[in-house]
Amino acid sequence: MSSAPCGLAQDALATAVDWQVRLTSGSASAGEHADFARWLSADARHQAAWQRVQGVLAEPVGQIHHIDQRHPGQLPAVRRSLTAAAAPVSRQRRGIVGGSALMLLASVGAGYLAHRSQPLGELLADLHTGTAETRHTLLPDGSGLDLNARSAADVHFDHGRRLVRLRAGELLVQVARDALADRSSGLPARPFIVQTRHGTAQAMGTRYLVRQEADRSLVVVLEHSVALQTGDGAQRILREGQAAWMDGQRIEMAEQPMAHQASWTEGVLDVRDEPLGDVVAALGAWRKGLVRISPAAAQLRVFGVFRLNDTGQALQALVDTQPITVTHYGPMLTLIDVQ
Amino acid sequence: MNPPSAHPAGRWYTSHHAWLVVWLQRKMGCPHGAADLAQDTFVRVLAAREIEQVVEPRAFLTTLAKRVLFSHWRRRELEQAYLQALAESPQATAPSPEDMAVLHEALQAIDQRLNGLPAKVKQAFLLHRLDGLTHVQIACEMGISVTSVERYMKQAYLHCCRQDTGVGQP
Numbered sequence: 001m002s003s004a005p006c007g008l009a010q011d012a013l014a015t016a017v018d019w020q021v022r023l024t025s026g027s028a029s030a031g032e033h034a035d036f037a038r039w040l041s042a043d044a045r046h047q048a049a050w051q052r053v054q055g056v057l058a059e060p061v062g063q064i065h066h067i068d069q070r071h072p073g074q075l076p077a078v079r080r081s082l083t084a085a086a087a088p089v090s091r092q093r094r095g096i097v098g099g100s101a102l103m104l105l106a107s108v109g110a111g112y113l114a115h116r117s118q119p120l121g122e123l124l125a126d127l128h129t130g131t132a133e134t135r136h137t138l139l140p141d142g143s144g145l146d147l148n149a150r151s152a153a154d155v156h157f158d159h160g161r162r163l164v165r166l167r168a169g170e171l172l173v174q175v176a177r178d179a180l181a182d183r184s185s186g187l188p189a190r191p192f193i194v195q196t197r198h199g200t201a202q203a204m205g206t207r208y209l210v211r212q213e214a215d216r217s218l219v220v221v222l223e224h225s226v227a228l229q230t231g232d233g234a235q236r237i238l239r240e241g242q243a244a245w246m247d248g249q250r251i252e253m254a255e256q257p258m259a260h261q262a263s264w265t266e267g268v269l270d271v272r273d274e275p276l277g278d279v280v281a282a283l284g285a286w287r288k289g290l291v292r293i294s295p296a297a298a299q300l301r302v303f304g305v306f307r308l309n310d311t312g313q314a315l316q317a318l319v320d321t322q323p324i325t326v327t328h329y330g331p332m333l334t335l336i337d338v339q
Numbered sequence: 340m341n342p343p344s345a346h347p348a349g350r351w352y353t354s355h356h357a358w359l360v361v362w363l364q365r366k367m368g369c370p371h372g373a374a375d376l377a378q379d380t381f382v383r384v385l386a387a388r389e390i391e392q393v394v395e396p397r398a399f400l401t402t403l404a405k406r407v408l409f410s411h412w413r414r415r416e417l418e419q420a421y422l423q424a425l426a427e428s429p430q431a432t433a434p435s436p437e438d439m440a441v442l443h444e445a446l447q448a449i450d451q452r453l454n455g456l457p458a459k460v461k462q463a464f465l466l467h468r469l470d471g472l473t474h475v476q477i478a479c480e481m482g483i484s485v486t487s488v489e490r491y492m493k494q495a496y497l498h499c500c501r502q503d504t505g506v507g508q509p
Contacts, residue, residue, distance in 0.1 A: 013501075014497065017493050017497055017500065020496060021493050021496065024473075024492075025473060026476070027474070056496060057499065061445075061449070063442070063445040064446075064469065070438065071434045072432070074425075074434070075470055076424070078442070078446065078465075079462070079466070082420075082450055084420050128366065290419065290422045292423075329432075329433035330436050333425065333426055
């Protein structure tokens with residue numbers, strides 16, 4: 001793209017923007033239109049600047065309008081996605097840029113390095129799974145960690161503790177005796193802790209599951225016991241077979257047995273009298289695209305065992321047993337509603 | 340201009356490409372995407388200036404690769420946000436897969452252009468550019484003054500125009 005020398009071009013550009021804003025305000029007078037025509041014809045640089053202003057987003061906006069004519073109703077969705085998915089803002093996060101890389105950045109010149117805490121945090125987490133993927137990891141101390149689909153966790157082991165920070169989703173840990181303490185080193189065993197936004201779950205020699213949701217976390221103890229502590233300091237010991245929710249402040253014991261929540265480690269979703277909304281949320285992590293469920297359908301109660309590697313079949317099984325309709329809009333969007 | 344063989348990117352490709360693919364795979368948890376993103380990363384290496392002075396190619400490559408990951412992730416985030424918005428508006432129909440692909444590209448182009456503008460400025464500008472509302476209509480829709488709308492418009496147009504020449508960029 002050719003561009004005029006900077007100083008003059010900037011002046012002309014600023015004036016062209018002024019004209020554009022005035023003329024598209026919806027209240028420009030005939031006199032203003034005439035003034036504009038005089039300004040435009042006065043100088044080739046004015047015309048160049050004007051063209052550049054006219055070209056702002058012309059192509060993508062044109063494409064969207066074109067599609068909107070065939071499928072009306074796109075514009076609000078487009079606008080909302082561009083404003084809702086907030087663009088990257090500068091938010092420092094540990095470990096994104098190491099010291100040496102930061103120095104090198106200066107030599108790259110253009111561009112910026114954005115920091116995001118959420119999805120990006122998950123992307124750059126130590127352990128990360130995508131859709132329909134689980135991951136088993138052997139941790140440095142010999143403990144085992146299973147990460148469910150669309151989940152992410154950081155592993156921070158130091159001399160004082162073994163910390164696993166669950167950034168998103170769900171994991172199951174099988175905690176080993178601290179190898180460092182075993183070696184007649186005289187060191188005490190380091191505590192093993194899983195941390196979520198809402199609190200921590202500290203192992204007391206054990207196998208347990210932690211799932212993080214938007215405003216609460218679930219801890220299910222499969223063997224031995226676990227000490228819970230919320231962000232606000234509430235504490236509780238969970239025994240084998242017990243489960244509890246933490247919301248940052250309080251700990252609430254789950255009334256039903258929850259051991260089957262770990263069924264995903266065997267590739268199935270074992271559901272016992274749970275709301276369809278929760279079942280669909282769990283299946284969602286195993287399915288590409290988006291599954292939306294109406295509030296009415298989300299309340300239906302579900303029993304069953306569903307294979308996680310075939311969510312299409314799982315949805316069909318739900319249609320066969322529940323008063324629901326499932327509508328697919330291409331491969332990326334599925335809507336579930338009551339009949 | 341150096342002959343191609345003298346450009347460090349060529350040597351880097353031989354020595355570090357396989358390593359970079361593995362690094363990306365570990366970050367993404369997906370073997371297929373990693374090869375594409377490694378390619379994108381090397382495209383950025385070619386565009387980078389003063390690359391001869393880089394002492395640690397792998398540190399440099401991971402810095403670039405992280406940016407590639409950012410835009411990759413941002414693209415997916417936008418697509419999800421769009422599908423979500425579409426799912427929540429009952430009257431809208433979902434476009435065909437071809438149209439959807441074009442739409443996602445357009446979304447990304449607009450998003451990149453508007454990146455760095457405050458949310459309100461973006462919203463006002465999209466109401467104008469996308470929906471064709473007048474300043475008064477935008478003011479009503481957003482509950483702000485017409486003067487503010489005008490200010491937002493100028494800010495947005497200048498922001499977009501200046502990206503063409505690189506003037507006024509951070």
